Amino acid sequence: MSLIKRSLKRVMKNSAVIAATCLAMMATSVTAAEKVYRLKLAETWGPNFPIFGDATKNMAAMAEKMSNGRLQIRIDSSNKHKAPLGVFDMVKSGQYDMGHSGSYYWKGKVPNTLYFTSMPFGMTPAEQYAWFYHGGGMELMEQVYSPHNLMSFPGGNTDIQMGGWFQKEINSVEDLQGLKMRIPGFAGEILAELGAKPTNIAPGELYTSLERRTIDALEWVGPSLDLRMGFHKIAPYYYTGWHEPGSELQFLVNKRKWESLPEDLQEILRVAMRTAAYDMYTQATHESGKNWSTIQSEYPDVKVKDFPAEVMVALKEANDRLLAKHAEKDALAKEIQASQANYLDQVRSWTDISHRAYLNSQAK
Amino acid sequence: MSLIKRSLKRVMKNSAVIAATCLAMMATSVTAAEKVYRLKLAETWGPNFPIFGDATKNMAAMAEKMSNGRLQIRIDSSNKHKAPLGVFDMVKSGQYDMGHSGSYYWKGKVPNTLYFTSMPFGMTPAEQYAWFYHGGGMELMEQVYSPHNLMSFPGGNTDIQMGGWFQKEINSVEDLQGLKMRIPGFAGEILAELGAKPTNIAPGELYTSLERRTIDALEWVGPSLDLRMGFHKIAPYYYTGWHEPGSELQFLVNKRKWESLPEDLQEILRVAMRTAAYDMYTQATHESGKNWSTIQSEYPDVKVKDFPAEVMVALKEANDRLLAKHAEKDALAKEIQASQANYLDQVRSWTDISHRAYLNSQAK
Numbered sequence: 178m179s180l181i182k183r184s185l186k187r188v189m190k191n192s193a194v195i196a197a198t199c200l201a202m203m204a205t206s207v208t209a210a211e212k213v214y215r216l217k218l219a220e221t222w223g224p225n226f227p228i229f230g231d232a233t234k235n236m237a238a239m240a241e242k243m244s245n246g247r248l249q250i251r252i253d254s255s256n257k258h259k260a261p262l263g264v265f266d267m268v269k270s271g272q273y274d275m276g277h278s279g280s281y282y283w284k285g286k287v288p289n290t291l292y293f294t295s296m297p298f299g300m301t302p303a304e305q306y307a308w309f310y311h312g313g314g315m316e317l318m319e320q321v322y323s324p325h326n327l328m329s330f331p332g333g334n335t336d337i338q339m340g341g342w343f344q345k346e347i348n349s350v351e352d353l354q355g356l357k358m359r360i361p362g363f364a365g366e367i368l369a370e371l372g373a374k375p376t377n378i379a380p381g382e383l384y385t386s387l388e389r390r391t392i393d394a395l396e397w398v399g400p401s402l403d404l405r406m407g408f409h410k411i412a413p414y415y416y417t418g419w420h421e422p423g424s425e426l427q428f429l430v431n432k433r434k435w436e437s438l439p440e441d442l443q444e445i446l447r448v449a450m451r452t453a454a455y456d457m458y459t460q461a462t463h464e465s466g467k468n469w470s471t472i473q474s475e476y477p478d479v480k481v482k483d484f485p486a487e488v489m490v491a492l493k494e495a496n497d498r499l500l501a502k503h504a505e506k507d508a509l510a511k512e513i514q515a516s517q518a519n520y521l522d523q524v525r526s527w528t529d530i531s532h533r534a535y536l537n538s539q540a541k
Numbered sequence: 542m543s544l545i546k547r548s549l550k551r552v553m554k555n556s557a558v559i560a561a562t563c564l565a566m567m568a569t570s571v572t573a574a575e576k577v578y579r580l581k582l583a584e585t586w587g588p589n590f591p592i593f594g595d596a597t598k599n600m601a602a603m604a605e606k607m608s609n610g611r612l613q614i615r616i617d618s619s620n621k622h623k624a625p626l627g628v629f630d631m632v633k634s635g636q637y638d639m640g641h642s643g644s645y646y647w648k649g650k651v652p653n654t655l656y657f658t659s660m661p662f663g664m665t666p667a668e669q670y671a672w673f674y675h676g677g678g679m680e681l682m683e684q685v686y687s688p689h690n691l692m693s694f695p696g697g698n699t700d701i702q703m704g705g706w707f708q709k710e711i712n713s714v715e716d717l718q719g720l721k722m723r724i725p726g727f728a729g730e731i732l733a734e735l736g737a738k739p740t741n742i743a744p745g746e747l748y749t750s751l752e753r754r755t756i757d758a759l760e761w762v763g764p765s766l767d768l769r770m771g772f773h774k775i776a777p778y779y780y781t782g783w784h785e786p787g788s789e790l791q792f793l794v795n796k797r798k799w800e801s802l803p804e805d806l807q808e809i810l811r812v813a814m815r816t817a818a819y820d821m822y823t824q825a826t827h828e829s830g831k832n833w834s835t836i837q838s839e840y841p842d843v844k845v846k847d848f849p850a851e852v853m854v855a856l857k858e859a860n861d862r863l864l865a866k867h868a869e870k871d872a873l874a875k876e877i878q879a880s881q882a883n884y885l886d887q888v889r890s891w892t893d894i895s896h897r898a899y900l901n902s903q904a905k
Contacts, residue, residue: 239808239812242804242805242808243607243805243808243809243812245803245804301896301899301900302667303666303667303700303822303823303826304826304830306823306826307823307824307826307827307830310820310823310824311823311824311827312827336667336895337895337896337899339894339895400891415894417894417895417902418895418898418899419899419902422899439609440606440609441606441607441608441609444603444606444607445607445809448607448812448813449812451816451819451820452812452815452816452819455815455816455819456674456815458667459667459670459674459675460671460674460675462667462668462670462671462888462891463671463674463676463888465891465895466671466884466887466888466890466891466892467887469890469891469894470890470891473890481894481898483898483902489902520830523830523831523834524826524829524830525830525903526830526833526834526837527764527826527829527830527833528830528900529900529904530703530779530781530833530845531700531701531703531763531781531829532665532701532896532900533897533900533901533904534781534782534845534847535665535701535781535782535783535786536665536892536893536896536897537897537901538781538783538847538848538853539662540893540897
């Protein structure tokens with residue numbers, strides 16, 4: 178082979194190398210900008226659960242659109258993963274990357290998770306968002322969840338929950354003696370302090386239990402979700418709320434997974450979760466108004482009742498006794514309780530001269 | 542030149558072409574993914590205006606982070622563009638791509654813009670968000686703004702505004718006769734119907750005017766922004782609100798500019814605006830609580846007063862008369878009024894058994 182021929186061959190080989198390098202570089206460039214991150218989310222709810230399930234779908238849709246498809250979140254409902262109350266553990270272990278649930282479901286496992294959904298006699302939704310984002314709430318929630326390789330974010334508010342559907346009027350603390358009521362969690366503990374018999378019953382059996390007087394009363398959420406359960410057809414009294422004045426669901430994220438995301442996708446996920454939470458509160462307000470109008474017009478005999486002052490005082494005292502017990506055993510519980518109590522004092526003085534004064538002035 | 546030499550030259554030239562093409566293709570690929578869109582936003586407020594100005598900064602920061610720098614929003618305050626009440630026109634014409642202002646500022650120009658901030662005796666913030674996003678509010682706002690090449694979005698809520706600072710008590714409708722009060726806009730028109738003398742005074746002169754009794758009363762916002770104005774030092778009565786029960790600012794976007802953005806950046810902008818609006822409501826709640834606590838502890842003699850029922854009835858009747866006049870002249874005004882009135886009826890029945898009942902049960 179002549180020198181020239183060898184040169185020619187070398188140059189042609191170089192061309193091929195350049196072209197190949199070029200393609201490889203372009204592929205890398207595309208990969209960096211277009212790499213798809215796929216996250217799996219386990220929700221505590223069944224498929225197409227109203228409002229709660231809309232919040233996860235809304236969050237995932239925003240994240241996907243904003244990331245131009247680079248962040249894909251698959252949602253598994255409880256019929257898929259079979260562990261509605263296993264969400265904490267599944268996200269902690271990395272079996273799922275994200276969860277949608279309620280913080281207070283984990284109080285048996287990590288007692289201080291109790292404080293990040295809604296507390297009896299506590300903050301309304303707007304007050305609680307102010308506490309989360311400006312009053313130290315997010316930082317305290319991080320202290321509770323971080324040791325479990327978890328991040329927790331507000332996940333949607335149901336609005337103030339109603340006190341529940343009752344077969345008989347409650348006129349005194351004595352009327353609570355032996356009262357069989359479906360009311361789970363911390364609120365159930367408070368009622369038990371006053372002699373009631375809190376029970377837990379599967380959702381599918383609630384209607385029949387209340388109709389046949391197996392239970393005397395139950396609480397569910399509020400008109401937004403109560404309407405479809407039909408309780409207004411079989412119980413004459415709908416009591417106003419005290420035990421969950423601003424129930425906030427939660428998004429859980431596996432911390433190691435979070436750290437593996439590029440910064441822009443972290444921000445997209447953070448904002449999508451925050452917006453979906455606020456959006457759910459807006460939707461809950463809407464559905465509550467719509468459904469309560471329906472109940473009022475179709476069942477005008479349903480009576481809205483406030484618990485008598487005497488009962489509210491007794492419930493509040495029982496609540497304070499139980500909280501004091503938690504605080505004695507746990508310095509962080511004490512700190513969270515103090516943060517919430519001080520913040521409530523501050524913000525409620527405003528809510529009273531704004532919302533309470535205005536709503537009273539407009540009442541018919 | 543020999544054939545081989547010519548071949549060699551051609552091949553070498555090809556190599557160069559391949560390399561150049563490669564670079565050009567990579568540049569195109571980078572451009573598509575990394576093209577930076579720069580938007581200019583004019584806000585009605587001065588630089589670093591508290592809460593309102595935080596909303597625009599928050600929105601721009603979210604958009605920039607979520608887009609990994611591809612969406613850059615420059616914010617010009619009124620000291621830069623010199624036209625605080627020219628924002629509508631500047632965004633309409635494309636001189637600015639976006640604006641942050643208040644819809645009711647444009648009622649002299651486009652009367653139906655009045656309805657998208659807050660209406661006297663109207664909805665609270667949560668109720669109004671529900672109307673915007675689930676009750677037809679966004680669609681009606683689009684009908685009003687679209688003919689002006691504009692899109693309008695909720696831009697942050699101040700919470701319920703206070704009725705204002707008064708030098709004397711208002712015990713009857715007669716006490717409003719000749720009352721000189723700084724209260725602009727539609728609320729001023731209502732007071733004028735009852736014989737008051739609404740005036741407008743530059744913000745920098747408000748304190749002195751109230752102190753020297755050039756005016757008898759004024760309304761500003763609420764504790765969140767009133768504290769720094771110092772009115773609590775010179776006026777003994779702080780009246781609760783009726784005229785702006787959920788003032789929502791607005792983001793304006795030039796429609797042609799919006800259409801020139803890729804879909805992912807449109808979604809990023811939409812979500813950043815919605816979140817910044819909700820976030821401002823949360824911040825306003827926080828600042829109101831904090832500042833009202835400060836006022837209460839430093840000036841314990843400030844008296845919070847409700848207007849007497851007689852005054853509220855007269856104000857409401859004047860409001861209804863003025864609204865009826867608007868509706869007579871304009872079919873769309875009539876449609877918007879009906880939408881708001883019907884929605885308020887529905888949602889307030891819920892707010893009454895939730896927020897009003899709960900806040901009353903907890904009042905000290």
